[in-house]
Amino acid sequence: MTAYRILAVDDDWAILRALWRGLRLEGFAVETVDSGPLALDSVDKSPPDAIVLDVTMPGMSGVEVCSRLRAAGTRAPVLMLSGRDQVDDRAAGLAAGADDCVLKPFDLYELALRLRALLRHTAPATRTAVRVGPLLLDPAARRVTLGGRELDLTRRESGLLEVLARNAGIPMSRALLLERVWGYDFEVDAGPLETLVGHLRRKLEAGGGPRMLHTVRGSGFMLREP
Numbered sequence: 001m002t003a004y005r006i007l008a009v010d011d012d013w014a015i016l017r018a019l020w021r022g023l024r025l026e027g028f029a030v031e032t033v034d035s036g037p038l039a040l041d042s043v044d045k046s047p048p049d050a051i052v053l054d055v056t057m058p059g060m061s062g063v064e065v066c067s068r069l070r071a072a073g074t075r076a077p078v079l080m081l082s083g084r085d086q087v088d089d090r091a092a093g094l095a096a097g098a099d100d101c102v103l104k105p106f107d108l109y110e111l112a113l114r115l116r117a118l119l120r121h122t123a124p125a126t127r128t129a130v131r132v133g134p135l136l137l138d139p140a141a142r143r144v145t146l147g148g149r150e151l152d153l154t155r156r157e158s159g160l161l162e163v164l165a166r167n168a169g170i171p172m173s174r175a176l177l178l179e180r181v182w183g184y185d186f187e188v189d190a191g192p193l194e195t196l197v198g199h200l201r202r203k204l205e206a207g208g209g210p211r212m213l214h215t216v217r218g219s220g221f222m223l224r225e226p
Contacts, residue, residue, distance in 0.1 A: 003029040007048040009039040011057045022108035036060025055082040055089040063092045070097035077118035097154045117183035132168045133225035164223035171216040
């Protein structure tokens with residue numbers, strides 16, 4: 001089996017060396033670049049299977065890189081790296097279309113587990129449409145509407161909403177959502193999930209839309225008809 005190709009992007013060469021060595025030991029093929037423009041050029045010339053991308057880089061940030069990749073149609077999973085004090089940057093990265101975010105300093109074994117889980121969920125099988133009240137999701141057409149209004153969702157937001165919609169009225173724990181949406185069957189930080197729920201709730205309720213996505217105290221989250 002051919003090894004998955006990972007593009008690692010960071011302006012810190014110590015981190016790039018650690019990623020190159022560690023991910024190769026985990027069985028990945030790894031290419032490294034140290035800037036946003038070089039990352040875009042590399043993806044354009046030879047699209048990788050997944051991208052590990054630093055949030056804050058001089059010149060062109062990881063958020064901008066991710067946004068440009070998604071605008072160009074790149075669907076490879078993007079795993080962002082950020083410092084613990086970069087909460088706003090992490091949220092912006094997820095809003096730009098990143099699939100997940102890992103805090104520095106990170107454990108290379110966990111990073112590899114996350115990449116494998118994301119890669120397993122890159123090409124889901126064709127699924128039927130699902131409706132919950134005024135909300136209609138058509139995964140095959142990659143289209144979500146609420147009362148006839150089309151919602152502009154990232155791939156990960158769509159995935160989260162679909163899992164909640166197919167289990168409408170049922171509280172879904174954070175651990176279960178991390179497994180169903182990200183493929184993580186091991187313990188990870190639920191911060192990106194909380195951020196994604198916030199983004200999704202704002203989009204659903206934009207323009208006075210009804211409250212459909214609820215936090216269930218002591219359990220997790222639930223989608224139900226308004």
